Structure formats: C-alpha cells, structure tokens
Amino acid sequence: MSEYKYIGKPVKRHDGVEKVTGQASYTGDLKMSGMLYAKMKTSEYAHAKILKVDTSEAEKLPGVRAVIDGRHGFAKLGIYMQDRSVIAMDKVRYHGEVVAAVAADDLETAERAIELIKVEYEPLPIIQDVREAVKPDAPLIHPDLGSYSHTVGVFFPKAGTNVANHMKLRRGNVEEGFAKSDVILENTFTQSQIFHIPLETHVTIVQWGAGDNIKIWCSGQSPFSVRDLFSIAFGVPRNNIEVNILYVGGGFGAKAGIHLEPLVGLLSKAAGGRPVKLVPTREEECSTLPCRQGLFARIKTGCSAEGRILAEEVELLWDAGAYADYGVNIGRASATSGCGPYEIENIKIDSLTVYTNHVFGTAYRGFGHPEVFFAVERQRDLMAAKLGMDPTEFRLKNLLYPGSRTVTGELITENTGRPDKCLKRVAEMIGLHNHYTDAEKAEMKRTGKYRGKAAAVLQKAPAMPTWAASSALVQMNEDGTVRISVSGVDYGQGTYTVLQQIAAERLNLPIEKISINKSVSTPISPYDWQTVASRMTVICGMAVADACDDLKEQILEMAAVVLRASKHEIAFGEGDVYVMQNPQYRVGFNKIAIGYVYENGNAVGGPLIGRGKAIAQGLTNLDPETGQGKAALDWTYGAHAAEIEVDTETGDIEVLQFASCIDVGQVMNEELMRGQIVGGVLQGLGCAKSEYVSHDASGRLLTRNFTDYKIPTFKDMPKKMMVDAVETPQLDGPYGARGCGEHPLISVTSVMANALANAVGVQFFDLPLSADRVYRRIQAGNSGPKLS
Amino acid sequence: MNRQRIRLKVNGQAYDTLCSENATLLTLLREDLGLTGTKEGCGAGECGACTVILNGRPVNSCMVLALECQDSEVRTIEGETVNGGLSDLQKAFIEHNALQCGFCTPGMIMSARALLDKNPSPTREDICEALEGNLCRCTGYEPIIAAVLSAAGGEVNE
Ligand code: FES
Numbered sequence: 001m002s003e004y005k006y007i008g009k010p011v012k013r014h015d016g017v018e019k020v021t022g023q024a025s026y027t028g029d030l031k032m033s034g035m036l037y038a039k040m041k042t043s044e045y046a047h048a049k050i051l052k053v054d055t056s057e058a059e060k061l062p063g064v065r066a067v068i069d070g071r072h073g074f075a076k077l078g079i080y081m082q083d084r085s086v087i088a089m090d091k092v093r094y095h096g097e098v099v100a101a102v103a104a105d106d107l108e109t110a111e112r113a114i115e116l117i118k119v120e121y122e123p124l125p126i127i128q129d130v131r132e133a134v135k136p137d138a139p140l141i142h143p144d145l146g147s148y149s150h151t152v153g154v155f156f157p158k159a160g161t162n163v164a165n166h167m168k169l170r171r172g173n174v175e176e177g178f179a180k181s182d183v184i185l186e187n188t189f190t191q192s193q194i195f196h197i198p199l200e201t202h203v204t205i206v207q208w209g210a211g212d213n214i215k216i217w218c219s220g221q222s223p224f225s226v227r228d229l230f231s232i233a234f235g236v237p238r239n240n241i242e243v244n245i246l247y248v249g250g251g252f253g254a255k256a257g258i259h260l261e262p263l264v265g266l267l268s269k270a271a272g273g274r275p276v277k278l279v280p281t282r283e284e285e286c287s288t289l290p291c292r293q294g295l296f297a298r299i300k301t302g303c304s305a306e307g308r309i310l311a312e313e314v315e316l317l318w319d320a321g322a323y324a325d326y327g328v329n330i331g332r333a334s335a336t337s338g339c340g341p342y343e344i345e346n347i348k349i350d351s352l353t354v355y356t357n358h359v360f361g362t363a364y365r366g367f368g369h370p371e372v373f374f375a376v377e378r379q380r381d382l383m384a385a386k387l388g389m390d391p392t393e394f395r396l397k398n399l400l401y402p403g404s405r406t407v408t409g410e411l412i413t414e415n416t417g418r419p420d421k422c423l424k425r426v427a428e429m430i431g432l433h434n435h436y437t438d439a440e441k442a443e444m445k446r447t448g449k450y451r452g453k454a455a456a457v458l459q460k461a462p463a464m465p466t467w468a469a470s471s472a473l474v475q476m477n478e479d480g481t482v483r484i485s486v487s488g489v490d491y492g493q494g495t496y497t498v499l500q501q502i503a504a505e506r507l508n509l510p511i512e513k514i515s516i517n518k519s520v521s522t523p524i525s526p527y528d529w530q531t532v533a534s535r536m537t538v539i540c541g542m543a544v545a546d547a548c549d550d551l552k553e554q555i556l557e558m559a560a561v562v563l564r565a566s567k568h569e570i571a572f573g574e575g576d577v578y579v580m581q582n583p584q585y586r587v588g589f590n591k592i593a594i595g596y597v598y599e600n601g602n603a604v605g606g607p608l609i610g611r612g613k614a615i616a617q618g619l620t621n622l623d624p625e626t627g628q629g630k631a632a633l634d635w636t637y638g639a640h641a642a643e644i645e646v647d648t649e650t651g652d653i654e655v656l657q658f659a660s661c662i663d664v665g666q667v668m669n670e671e672l673m674r675g676q677i678v679g680g681v682l683q684g685l686g687c688a689k690s691e692y693v694s695h696d697a698s699g700r701l702l703t704r705n706f707t708d709y710k711i712p713t714f715k716d717m718p719k720k721m722m723v724d725a726v727e728t729p730q731l732d733g734p735y736g737a738r739g740c741g742e743h744p745l746i747s748v749t750s751v752m753a754n755a756l757a758n759a760v761g762v763q764f765f766d767l768p769l770s771a772d773r774v775y776r777r778i779q780a781g782n783s784g785p786k787l788s
Numbered sequence: 789m790n791r792q793r794i795r796l797k798v799n800g801q802a803y804d805t806l807c808s809e810n811a812t813l814l815t816l817l818r819e820d821l822g823l824t825g826t827k828e829g830c831g832a833g834e835c836g837a838c839t840v841i842l843n844g845r846p847v848n849s850c851m852v853l854a855l856e857c858q859d860s861e862v863r864t865i866e867g868e869t870v871n872g873g874l875s876d877l878q879k880a881f882i883e884h885n886a887l888q889c890g891f892c893t894p895g896m897i898m899s900a901r902a903l904l905d906k907n908p909s910p911t912r913e914d915i916c917e918a919l920e921g922n923l924c925r926c927t928g929y930e931p932i933i934a935a936v937l938s939a940a941g942g943e944v945n946e
C-alpha cells in the first residue's frame with residue numbers, strides 16, 4: 001500500500017540473536033572487581049515512627065563494608081514532586097519501605113547483617129482507603145507536604161491534607177447539562193493497585209568513587225532522568241555522573257524515573273568507593289519497589305433521550321500509596337482522558353492523587369488510562385442499557401470526530417485519528433452484532449457456559465512535560481555503513497528496529513547497513529528525556545530522521561567537492577551519490593565516510609556525523625482552574641472487542657476471541673506492532689482476571705510472589721487473537737506514525753466486564769473478574785443469565 | 789562458609805569446582821561458572837526463567853541445590869547453539885518474534901527443548917502444558933507457541 005522501501009516492511013528485530021543465545025548482557029550479569037553485594041532492611045509496619053535504628057551489631061560482622069540508614073539517606077527524590085527520601089527517616093509510610101541497607105563481601109553476609117539491625121517503631125494510625133484519606137480529620141501521611149518542592153504551575157499539592165495533587169478540568173456548565181438531561185446515571189468503580197512484574201527486577205550497580213565520580217549501571221528506562229534526579233538529590237554535577245543501561249528485562253513503566261540508584265550509590269560511597277550491586281528479590285520487587293496506583297472513580301452522566309451525552313462529572317481518587325513523586329502526573333494526565341474520546345459539552349473532572357499507607361505507585365503502561373477507561377467504558381455500556389440503545393451505536397453517536405473538542409478544549413482535525421473507525425472495525429472482527437441463534441442459546445443453557453460480547457474504545461496521548469525532547473546521532477563508518485545512537489531504551493518493544501527502518505528509508509540504505517547502539521551510556525549517548533509514554537517511535541523517530549537529513553546534507557557537501565557539481569545536481573543512490581545528468585560520475589559513501597583522499601594524498605572533509613533533535617510542538621501547561629490547553633502531542637485512538645464464555649458452574653471466563661484495532665497513523669513494522677498488541681492485551685487480561693494487590697488490615701502486603709499474585713500464563717491466552725490497524729497519518733509523526741506501546745492494555749478490563757454483563761447479566765464495578773468472585777456473583781445474582 | 793567440591797558436566801564440558809553448601813544450581817551456573825545466560829526471575833520456582841535441563845529433564849535451577857548435581861549432565865542456553873550456529877528453536881524464536889525483553893527467553897527455549905526432546909511433534913496444547921511454568925510478561929505467549937510449533941516442523945496457523 002505504501003510507496004516506502006523500509007517503512008512498514010517486515011524487518012526482523014535487531015536484538016534477536018543475542019537474546020536467543022543468552023549472550024545478551026543484563027545488569028545482573030555484570031560482575032566487577034572489588035564488587036560488594038547489597039541487601040535492604042525494610043519496614044514491618046505500614047505507618048510508624050522510627051524511634052531507633054541500631055546498626056552496631058551489623059557493623060561488627062566480618063565482611064560487612066557499609067551500613068547505612070535514614071541518617072545517611074535523607075536526600076529527597078522524585079521526578080515531579082520530591083516527597084520521598086532515599087531511606088526512610090523519622091517514619092515509615094508503607095510496609096516494605098527501606099529503613100537501612102548493608103553492603104558486604106557476599107550476599108550471605110549482607111543477609112545476616114540485615115538480621116542484626118534492630119529497629120524500634122511506634123505504630124501510627126494507618127490509612128488504606130482513599131475515601132478515608134481525603135476526609136478532613138484523616139491522619140496526615142505527609143505532614144510536611146506544603147514544603148515539598150514540585151513542578152510549580154503544573155501540580156497543586158494541598159498542604160495539611162493527604163492530597164498530593166488536585167487536577168481540575170472544567171468545560172461548559174455541568175449543572176445546566178444535568179438539568180437538560182432526560183436520563184442520569186451515577187456509578188462508582190474500584191480498582192486495586194497492580195504490579196508491573198518485569199521479569200528482571202530493578203537490578204542496580206553503583207560505584208561512587210573519589211572526587212564524586214559516579215558510575216551507575218541499572219535496569220532502567222531512563223538514563224538521563226536517572227542522571228538528572230541523582231544530580232538534584234545529591235548536588236553532584238551532571239558531568240560527574242555516568243549512567244549505563246544494558247539490556248533491560250522488561251519495564252512497563254516500573255523502571256522510569258529513579259529508583260534504587262541513590263541507595264546503592266550511598267552504600268558505595270560509605271564503602272569507600274567500591275562498586276555495590278543490589279539485586280532485588282521478587283518479593284522486594286513487589287513490596288519495596290513501586291506499583292501501579294489504585295483508583296476509586298465516581299462518574300455521573302447525563303444524556304438526552306436520543307442518547308447524546310450532555311454532561312459528565314468525574315471524580316478520580318488515586319491510591320498513590322506512600323509517595324506520589326510520579327503519581328501526581330498520572331492523576332493529571334489521565335484526567336485529560338477522564339471522559340474518554342467523546343465530545344461532551346459540559347464536563348467537570350476532579351482528579352486527586354491521594355496518599356495512603358500502601359506501596360507507592362508509579363508509571364505503568366497506559367499511565368492511568370487503563371484504570372480510567374475501566375470506569376468510563378463500563379459507564380458507557382451501563383448508560384446504553386439504561387437508554388435501551390445498542391452500546392456501539394451509543395458510542396458512535398458521542399465519539400470525537402474532526403471538528404470536535406477534547407476535554408481540554410483541543411480541536412480534533414482530519415489528522416487526529418479516528419476512534420469511530422477502530423470501533424466499527426473491531427465490532428466487525430468479532431461479529432459483535434451477530435446475535436446468537438436459538439440453537440446456540442439452548443446449548444449455553446444445557447452446558448451452563450454462557451457467551452457474551454462487548455466492545456470498548458480507548459485513547460491516550462504521551463504524558464510528559466511540554467519540553468520532553470529526544471536527540472540522535474547518525475555516524476558513518478569507514479565502509480559507508482552507519483550507526484545510530486539514541487538514549488531511548490529498547491527493552492523489547494522494538495523501538496530500535498523501527499528507528500533502523502526510519503534511517504534506512506531516509507538514507508536509502510539497506511537495513512543491514514544500519515546498526516544501532518544496544519546500550520546507552522550518558523557520557524557518549526545523545527540526550528533523551530525518558531523511554532516512556534509511547535513517545536519513542538514519534539519523537540525519537542523524528543530525531544533520527546532529522547539526524548539522517550543532517551547526514552545527507554553533509555554527504556551532499558562532500559560529494560559536491562569530489563564530483564565537482566552543485567548540490568542540486570547530485571542524487572542519492574543506494575550507498576553512493578552521483579551526478580544526476582551523468583550517473584557515471586559517482587562516489588561511494590565508503591570513499592567519503594571519514595574524509596575523501598585524492599590521488600596525491602590530499603584529503604578533505606572528515607568523519608560524517610549527522611545530528612538530529614525533536615521536541616513536542618506547541619504543548620502548553622494546562623490552566624490550573626479549568627485544565628484547558630494543549631495536552632497532547634498526538635492522540636492514539638483505538639478499540640477492543642471480545643467474545644467470552646463464562647462457565648456458570650465455576651465462574652471461569654474463557655476469551656473465545658479478542659479483536660484489537662488501533663489508529664497508529666502508519667504501521668511501521670507489522671510484526672513488532674502485533675507483538676506490542678498481543679502482549680499488551682494479555683497484560684490487560686491479567687488485570688481483568690487475576691491480578692490484584694492486597695494488604696491485610698494492618699497494611700501488610702499479602703501478595704508478594706507469583707503464587708499470590710497471578711500473572712497470565714500460556715493457559716490464559718485468548719483462543720483467537722485478531723489485530724488490525726487504521727492508518728490516519730499523523731502529519732508531524734515520522735512517516736505519519738503514532739505510538740502504540742501502551743494502548744493495547746487500555747480498555748481490556750472494560751471490554752471483559754462488559755462482555756461478562758452481556759453473557760450473564762452480572763454487573764461488576766470492581767476487579768478482578770476472578771473465577772471465585774464471578775461464581776459468587778452469579779450465585780447471588782437474582783437477575784439470572786440474560787442473553788442478548 | 790562451608791565450600792564443597794562439585795563435579796559435573798555443563799553443555800558437555802567437565803567442571804570441577806567448589807561451591808557453598810546451600811548454593812543453588814542457578815547460583816553455581818551464574819556466579820561460579822560465569823554462565824549468565826540462565827536468568828533468575830523469582831528464585832522460588834514460580835517463573836521458569838532459570839530453566840535448564842538436568843539429566844534430560846527440565847528443572848527450575850533456582851530450586852535445585854548445586855551439590856545435588858554431583859556427576860550430573862546439565863544443559864543450558866549456552867549449549868543450545870551448535871558450532872556458533874543457531875538451533876532450530878533459536879531461529880524460530882527470532883523468525884516469529886517470540887521475544888521482547890528477552891529475559892524469559894533462555895528458560896523458555898530450554899523448556900521447549902526438553903519438550904521437543906521428548907515429543908518431537910507437539911500440539912499447541914502440549915506446548916501450553918509443557919511451558920505453563922514459564923512466565924513471560926512481554927509477548928502474550930502467542931508467538932512463542934508459533935515458534936515452537938514451527939521448530940517442530942508443525943503447522944503454524946495464527
Ligand atoms: S527463577 Fe527459578 S523459577 Fe523463577
């Protein structure tokens with residue numbers, strides 16, 4: 001369909017060979033001479049004063065080289081708000097919080113030393129429910145909230161409360177909208193926190209050498225953000241800090257921002273500059289490292305009798321857990337999608353990021369959208385039912401179309417992307433509107449296995465500061481091949497492969513002649529903000545395209561000299577350049593890559609280096625009172641649909657077929673895109689069916705391993721998975737492309753709960769739809785199975 | 789710490805070394821023998837990232853004491869390549885995009901290898917059964933099934 005040579009073509013991922021042979025190096029595979037091993041001492045209480053930390057016995061243990069606690073780890077950390085210290089001081093705010101750490105000659109010694117550390121606590125009242133946390137008389141988890149530094153004008157912490165940020169969106173007048181409505185429906189939806197579960201934990205090695213020369217190797221998504229936040233926390237210049245990222249065993253947002261680097265750095269410093277390695281156990285990954293936030297959502301919707309949404313009021317209470325350094329932005333960004341991709345004249349959204357005594361939250365694939373869309377897209381089906389309308393028809397009637405305005409007042413154009421097309425497509429793919437025959441219904445009755453279908457839409461734009469930028473270098477090797485350097489991290493999404501395709505297209509060079517750096521090192525790699533937000537293909541892609549254009553310009557300049565022609569008379573071949581009118585005059589890239597040498601030995605030019613950069617165009621901070629402004633670099637819209645079968649005897653849900661369609665603008669690499677979608681949908685099915693973070697009454701985390709916290713296995717795959725794409729080009733994206741890394745996970749839970757309601761008439765307002773819960777609800781339900 | 793002598797064969801190579809009493813086979817491979825291709829995802833027998841083949845059977849090496857492997861034959865991902873060339877399974881994993889972050893991949897390939905050794909033409913169900921203990925957070929499993937089917941010369945229909 002496209003006229004491209006490399007874009008949209010089946011190019012294989014760049015990292016396959018290293019990964020299938022076990023030769024790919026991850027941070028955990030590194031060993032350095034003199035390296036020490038670290039272990040953390042964590043809190044047994046969810047909220048308590050620290051009265052005393054006694055490390056004296058641990059320090060005496062032979063082989064222990066450093067012991068630190070809150071007295072050393074007081075520096076404040078955080079990406080959007082600096083609300084957590086490296087090690088808990090004065091008090092702990094969640095069960096699992098670090099109170100001390102040890103570095104020793106080997107892990108066993110470190111483990112024994114940890115047991116010798118004695119901590120005295122005085123328990124404080126705990127808060128686990130966001131609705132309790134926002135009450136005026138609630139105990140304060142951060143009494144100093146008013147003094148925390150944060151991005152001013154973007155976030156609005158409420159001193160003297162547990163509200164880390166209050167994001168407001170206002171359009172029109174909701175009261176008037178409700179007054180005009182014929183049908184009003186109000187519901188609440190609850191979702192627990194969720195774990196990311198990258199298969200590799202946050203492995204970290206740091207060497208804090210003399211003269212504050214700091215070297216970091218970490219399993220992270222964001223080398224430059226680690227450098228930046230480390231520098232801010234300790235006042236060490238950026239130039240002294242080297243962050244290295246090798247292969248990364250999964251991130252999903254968990255490894256954005258900064259995590260264990262400061263802790264391990266302090267251990268190294270205390271141990272006289274020896275490198276220290278910390279490999280969190282799976283249990284520590286669950287209980288100490290951050291998770292996805294929980295959400296309590298209340299939605300009130302007013303509609304005309306004809307099914308137009310006239311007003312919507314949304315209240316989002318995010319369970320940020322003990323810290324909200326990243327969470328404040330999830331509350332902010334997801335509010336810009338707080339009503340979904342619908343045109344609604346009167347809107348009032350309040351999104352509050354709320355502290356509790358749970359594990360703290362951070363970015364997670366979808367950045368709040370999977371949670372918000374569970375509520376919004378459930379609400380749409382429930383409203384359609386109340387109106388007696390087909391839910392797809394109801395959605396189509398209210399979706400955004402060119403000319404509509406988003407909740408932040410942004411104008412939708414012909415190039416924004418089309419949720420309606422995606423929705424129609426998935427409905428078609430699963431046969432959403434084919435009613436079950438009488439024979440099929442009889443069969444369901446006989447077997448007790450009821451089928452149901454549903455669809456839902458989704459959207460997301462990158463959530464990031466207005467200034468989040470990428471840069472790229474494209475350097476030519478002696479033989480005329482090129483190498484790309486970027487600082488976005490490819491932890492398997494396939495970004496690097498797509499960047500190679502962009503360079504191949506731009507330079508008209510075969511893909512084999514283009515390599516890309518496989519590891520990032522801040523002293524030599526060009527700047528990038530973070531590998532998050534589905535922004536790599538778009539922004540990093542534009543930076544690579546820009547760098548290729550720069551390289552081409554240099555090639556032309558050299559060629560003009562060598563070929564004795566004007567630049568406009570020269571054309572690009574495949575790996576060479578020639579005089580257009582007389583193609584026999586040509587010079588290969590290999591002859592000019594590092595300088596051209598004349599027969600007598602004279603040389604001109606020099607190594608060719610293309611440099612490129614990109615930054616989001618025209619984003620604004622949002623108005624503090626109304627949330628109006630330009631929030632989105634690009635909106636990626638999409639839709640999912642599913643047909644499920646519920647066994648009413650067991651409550652078990654099987655996904656018979658699942659369809660996904662996303663308006664990606666331009667399919668860059670179909671196989672890699674499918675990989676993102678199939679993987680993301682299954683991750684979403686985990687949230688729908690089995691994943692649930694739970695705490696006991698005293699706030700202790702109960703789900704700390706793969707037995708208690710179940711992620712999908714081979715047995716949980718949909719029986720049939722269908723993937724399609726709409727291609728409405730994004731004019732400022734590379735070759736029209738938009739990001740789609742997070743989107744597959746959005747609206748999976750809503751589709752599943754909607755399909756369940758369709759199958760057996762049981763309405764879920766919370767998750768997961770685990771067999772035991774579904775079974776109990778079917779048993780309790782007086783409505784009985786209902787068929788469409 | 790008490791270190792004891794252990795002799796075993798890994799990927800056909802004989803090793804004679806010392807390891808601590810409570811070291812797991814995973815630790816022996818990664819820390820003492822420097823074979824870091826085998827990964828640790830949980831250390832508790834729940835994820836399969838550490839799968840190796842011990843005397844012909846797939847095991848979670850994090851759950852096996854190294855000293856129990858006295859005189860054993862172990863096969864790891866490092867032994868999957870033959871003379872520097874990729875095996876059928878390795879090629880199929882690349883061909884079908886059956887990996888993303890790659891952290892589960894070595895364990896996944898070893899489990900698949902153990903399956904194919906026993907059952908050269910497994911069905912889709914056989915594969916799901918045999919690999920159920922191997923978790924992957926990235927791929928959604930679908931391409932892994934396709935890869936194993938195609939390495940076994942079977943029909944891959946999406
Ligand atoms: S690391 Fe051995 S099963 Fe997870």
Ligand code: FES
Pocket residue numbers: 199249250492886887888889890891892893923924925926927
């Ligand atoms: S490829 Fe990442 S866990 Fe399987």
